Amino acid sequence: MSETDTMETVGLAEEAVRQIVREELERSKKQDPAARKAAIIASKGTLDFAYPPLILATTAAAMGMETHVFFTFYGLNIIHKDFESKLKVSPVGNPAMPTPIPMPNLVTVIPGMGPMATSMMKSKFERKHVATIRELLDVARESDVHLVACQMTMEVFGYREDEFIERVEFGGAAAFLSEARRAHMTLFV
């Protein structure tokens, strides 16, 4: 066998090996369960901050991802049975909030401003046909999003398990992290 023949054989074999490696990589990428998993922390309990985790969770589920939302601290408000009265908007310390007339921040602490801001946001969302928190919670549960209440903060705030909406699960930091470390997508809201 001449030297060129040997080179060619090796060259071909190498190309074949590369092809096999490429195919195997593609296959393992498709099978990577972490690529199809999202873990989200919802830590805030205002109406405006109830939206982002629920919007992302329902969309992730619609994109075929196994989705977990861990509700901790004030985020527990979102899955409390009384979420409709608990979730409010506060104009205090929120200079980015649009107001019908320009308003100095000091004015925002006047009694009645909070409820006014809350009902204004609710009616604006309704006019624009933005989904309500109730709708998003329903969609999330229909699409098997795991809604997990943080046991520790429940303890601190004195919440009982039966105070939360149906299908809420309960867990701690380790429960969340064990899902999060197997998810390519983790978000803190």
Added chain:
Amino acid sequence: MQITEDRLLDARGLLCPMPVVKAGKEIKSLEPGQVLKILATDRGSVADMPAWAEDTGNELIEWHEEDGVFVYLVRKGQEA
């Protein structure tokens, strides 16, 4: 060539994330190869629908705007 849909989803008037959420739900009831037609008025859907279709292994055959309504044709993928 005119493609006829197997199912029509009217998501007009809905805002993010509902058009995608509803599309995800509707496509589940279709067989691979069948076509879902989606109507939406949400301007964000122009970016969201192609992203959703690609990410879920479905094929966005085409989309266009018709009097302020975005029309999407999505063929359900084999592995979707």
